[in-house]
Amino acid sequence: MNRNKKxxxxxxxxxxxxxxxxxxLFGCAAEEPPASASTPPASSAAPxxxxxxxxPASSAAAQQAGGSIGFDAAIAIGLEQAGxxxxxxxxxxxxxxxxxxxxxxxVVIVTHDTVYKYTVHATSGDVLEAEQEVNxxxxxxxxxxxxxxxxxxxxxxxxxxAGLNESDVTVTKARQDEDDGVIIYEIEFTSxxxxxxxxxDATTGEIIKYEVDNDD
Numbered sequence: 001m002n003r004n005k006k007x008x009x010x011x012x013x014x015x016x017x018x019x020x021x022x023x024x025l026f027g028c029a030a031e032e033p034p035a036s037a038s039t040p041p042a043s044s045a046a047p048x049x050x051x052x053x054x055x056p057a058s059s060a061a062a063q064q065a066g067g068s069i070g071f072d073a074a075i076a077i078g079l080e081q082a083g084x085x086x087x088x089x090x091x092x093x094x095x096x097x098x099x100x101x102x103x104x105x106x107v108v109i110v111t112h113d114t115v116y117k118y119t120v121h122a123t124s125g126d127v128l129e130a131e132q133e134v135n136x137x138x139x140x141x142x143x144x145x146x147x148x149x150x151x152x153x154x155x156x157x158x159x160x161x162a163g164l165n166e167s168d169v170t171v172t173k174a175r176q177d178e179d180d181g182v183i184i185y186e187i188e189f190t191s192x193x194x195x196x197x198x199x200x201d202a203t204t205g206e207i208i209k210y211e212v213d214n215d216d
Contacts, residue, residue: 067123068096068103068105068122068123069105069120069122069123069125071094071095071096071105073125074094074105074107074120074122074125075092075093075094075107075109077107077118077120077125077127078092078094078107078108078109078116078118078120079092079109081116081118081127081130082109082114082116082132084109084111084116088111088112089109089110089111090110090111090112090170090171090172091108091109091110091170091172092107092108092109092110093107093108094106094107094108094120096122099119102121102122103121103122103123104119104120104121104122104128105118105119105120105122106118106119107119107120110135111135112135112171112174113134113135114132114133114134114135115132115133115134115135116130116131116132117129117130117131117132117133118130136175147203148176148183148202148203149185149200149202149203149204149205151174151175151176151185151187153205154174154185154187154198154200154202154205155171155174155185155187157198157200157205157207158187158189158196158198158200158207158210159189161198161207161210162191162196162212164189164191164196168191168192169189169190169191169196170189170190170191171187171188171189172188172189172190173186173187173188173189174186174187174188176202179199179208182201182202182208183201183202183203184199184200184201184202184208185198185199185200185202186198186199187199187200193214194212194213194214195211195212195213195214196210196211196212197210197211197212197213198210
């Protein structure tokens with residue numbers, strides 16, 4: 001018997017081979033790692049960022065280390081030079097300026113009887129100049145003097161009138177003076193943001209005039 005043999009057309013073989021090749025190529029492409037895997041992790045950039053951010057802080061620290069000593073330190077140096085306790089000071093101040101190309105603090109410290117003035121080097125803290133003078137705003141002795149009640153009594157009269165205690169105020173002036181031929185005591189002090197100004201008769205203790213102003 002003769003059997004009929006069927007032949008597969010050539011074009012069918014070509015199609016089958018092409019489909020198989022496409023399938024193989026697609027499978028290989030799917031197994032390749034994603035391109036993003038080669039990108040360095042974000043955390044690797046952190047050290048560089050941290051290094052750059054630390055630079056301004058170190059620069060600021062260097063500037064502070066080489067800068068001026070500050071107002072408080074300048075006043076403290078003045079107090080030490082004067083040998084004065086801070087509790088005895090009625091006024092203190094310091095301001096920064098340049099003298100002959102050098103930055104200095106001009107320091108003023110005032111007690112009841114003396115005014116101290118110092119020139120302090122702004123960087124080293126060395127005292128370059130020092131002077132002192134009598135404080136004319138305060139009487140050297142506060143007790144009764146002859147027919148006069150004394151500056152201490154005049155201060156107490158002013159404080160009582162203002163309704164304040166001496167511990168509540170900063171006395172800026174307490175001295176004997178003359179006004180139109182009358183001996184008086186000029187009393188000035190500050191408290192609670194207000195300035196008090198009194199003229200007290202040195203003989204009778206009468207308050208001749210007084211003013212209270214806001215401390216601007």
